[in-house]
Amino acid sequence: MTRSWFGSSAVHPGWPMSVGPLRVRAGEVRLRPIRMRDAAAWSRLRIDDRRFLEPWEPSAEVDWVARHGISSWPSMCSALRGEARKGRILPFVIEVDGQFAGQLTIGNITHGALRSAWIGYWVHSELTGGGVATGALALGLDHAFGPVHLHRVEATVRPENAASRAVLAKAGFREEGLLRRYLDVDGGWRDHLLVAMTVEEVSGSVAASLVRAGKASWA
Numbered sequence: 483m484t485r486s487w488f489g490s491s492a493v494h495p496g497w498p499m500s501v502g503p504l505r506v507r508a509g510e511v512r513l514r515p516i517r518m519r520d521a522a523a524w525s526r527l528r529i530d531d532r533r534f535l536e537p538w539e540p541s542a543e544v545d546w547v548a549r550h551g552i553s554s555w556p557s558m559c560s561a562l563r564g565e566a567r568k569g570r571i572l573p574f575v576i577e578v579d580g581q582f583a584g585q586l587t588i589g590n591i592t593h594g595a596l597r598s599a600w601i602g603y604w605v606h607s608e609l610t611g612g613g614v615a616t617g618a619l620a621l622g623l624d625h626a627f628g629p630v631h632l633h634r635v636e637a638t639v640r641p642e643n644a645a646s647r648a649v650l651a652k653a654g655f656r657e658e659g660l661l662r663r664y665l666d667v668d669g670g671w672r673d674h675l676l677v678a679m680t681v682e683e684v685s686g687s688v689a690a691s692l693v694r695a696g697k698a699s700w701a
């Protein structure tokens with residue numbers, strides 16, 4: 483059967499697939515599709531890390547704890563997997579040594595003449611500083627520019643988010659500008675830096691660049 487990105491039989495290039503592993507200081511990092519049985523780990527880490535995550539995440543009307551209860555996961559997971567099958571999003575769990583350590587999402591995927599998407603991530607506070615986000619981002623970018631055939635990936639980050647800006651810089655993102663009052667985050671309209679990368683800027687692969695720079699090694 484002939485498949486097309488636009489017809490009813492469209493499939494997602496690169497979904498469902500696992501990506502990696504790549505070894506960083508904290509352990510072996512891998513991306514894999516979210517699944518229903520992630521509910522307990524997702525809920526526990528998100529509720530434990532409320533203070534750490536809330537300053538950087540879009541505001542919501544529902545309280546953090548209610549929104550991150552175990553019972554919230556099945557409908558969210560199923561909706562995200564449905565969007566993934568349609569080729570619009572890639573919702574990954576970041577695993578470190580086989581354990582749930584955070585999430586990396588590639589969203590608003592468009593094909594055709596744009597071939598673009600955004601990327602975002604979070605890592606459990608107990609694992610930060612070990613290169614996990616950098617490794618996961620490199621794997622996500624290589625997946626986006628490889629099997630998904632994207633041309634451009636962008637990200638937005640609050641100027642105050644020094645750790646995430648460091649992660650983006652290590653992966654090779656380039657700043658394109660400041661988006662004023664871009665997103666409602668932590669109860670207010672916050673400026674965000676727009677950063678981007680196109681496939682022409684990748685030398686071989688992003689993971690290989692990290693390995694060459696001594697920031698990761700092949701697992």
Ligand code: ACO
Pocket residue numbers: 534535538601602603604605606609610611612613614615616617637638639640643644645646648649
């Ligand atoms: N100032 C400057 N650099 C800093 C600071 C700081 N205050 N804090 C940490 N860093 C650096 C670290 O030194 C490290 O760089 P190095 O390896 O060269 O020493 C880098 O930031 C962090 O790199 P990783 O270890 O790969 O990242 P980590 O696994 O710790 O995860 C993350 C970083 C994802 C930002 C984590 O802290 C987190 O989840 N924060 C809350 C949620 C969040 O901010 N998500 C990102 C939103 S923006 C986006 O998604 C595009």
